[in-house]
Amino acid sequence: MKIITLSLLLGLCSAFAPSKTNRAFMSKSDDASSSALNAYKKVFVAGGSKGVGRCVVDKLIEAGSEVVALVRSDEAVAELSAIDGVTVVKGDALDYKAVEGAIDGCDAAITTLGGGTGDESERVDYTGNNNVIEACGILGCTRVVLVTSVGCGNSKDAPPPSVYEVLKEVLLLKTKAENVLIKYYTNMNWTIIRPGGLKSEPMTGSAILTEDTNAIGSIHREDVADLAVKVLSSPNTERKVFSAVDPTSTSAANESGATFEEYALN
Numbered sequence: 001m002k003i004i005t006l007s008l009l010l011g012l013c014s015a016f017a018p019s020k021t022n023r024a025f026m027s028k029s030d031d032a033s034s035s036a037l038n039a040y041k042k043v044f045v046a047g048g049s050k051g052v053g054r055c056v057v058d059k060l061i062e063a064g065s066e067v068v069a070l071v072r073s074d075e076a077v078a079e080l081s082a083i084d085g086v087t088v089v090k091g092d093a094l095d096y097k098a099v100e101g102a103i104d105g106c107d108a109a110i111t112t113l114g115g116g117t118g119d120e121s122e123r124v125d126y127t128g129n130n131n132v133i134e135a136c137g138i139l140g141c142t143r144v145v146l147v148t149s150v151g152c153g154n155s156k157d158a159p160p161p162s163v164y165e166v167l168k169e170v171l172l173l174k175t176k177a178e179n180v181l182i183k184y185y186t187n188m189n190w191t192i193i194r195p196g197g198l199k200s201e202p203m204t205g206s207a208i209l210t211e212d213t214n215a216i217g218s219i220h221r222e223d224v225a226d227l228a229v230k231v232l233s234s235p236n237t238e239r240k241v242f243s244a245v246d247p248t249s250t251s252a253a254n255e256s257g258a259t260f261e262e263y264a265l266n
Helices: 006-014 030-039 051-062 074-081 096-103 119-139 161-184 221-232
Strands: 042-046 066-071 086-090 108-111 143-147 189-195 197-199 208-210 218-220 240-245
Touching: 042 051, 042 096, 042 119, 051 066, 051 108, 051 221, 066 074, 066 096, 074 086, 086 096, 096 119, 108 119, 108 221, 119 143, 119 161, 143 161, 143 221, 161 189, 189 221, 197 221, 218 221, 218 240, 221 240
Parallel strands: 042 066, 042 108, 066 086, 108 143, 143 189, 189 240, 197 218
Antiparallel strands: 208 240
């Protein structure tokens, strides 16, 4: 069965018209983020075999953290095992025990789990992420970064209505995972990042986080990963929900030229 990925569908909004969105503030330096990561020596990554998650693995290693990645395929095991500082656990995020075993001993977790519009995606977008959240709660891994999507929760009205309708089922499942984290794991220092339409080109370094729930646009996968690693060690992002877009990236979804205030990390 052909599966249409969430990133591809959201990316349809970002392919043509130029964006006029401007940054509101200058970003903090990469050095500050790297230094603060010392508090998290060992970070679990769910979804680390491809896409944003694969970029997260690289960013964490660059920042000096040890990474534990849970992956399903032999190919992913071989690829990630070749990277110094990465411990690879072969298993399925839908298997709670596998998730719990991989997270045990980690200081923090970043989950980028997501799929398409098929049955498998229905299970991973909620069940996979929920397994990560539950295991972190039980094991005392209290710093969690959950990457979902613009269109989840109170950002429902941000995407064009036609895009939201196509993605509605997946967005609702991701929202369900967000709500579990927000409502039931009150002892956690969580952060939720909702990226706009995803692109695969190299990072621009211009992507921003914003608390504006109407923010829409596109963003490169590597930039999402960069932001996820930065918020991991930014105390002022704890228990907050952000949208992530790149003001310099073209986006047909923001033809009006709306601007979104950047949230400064510290």
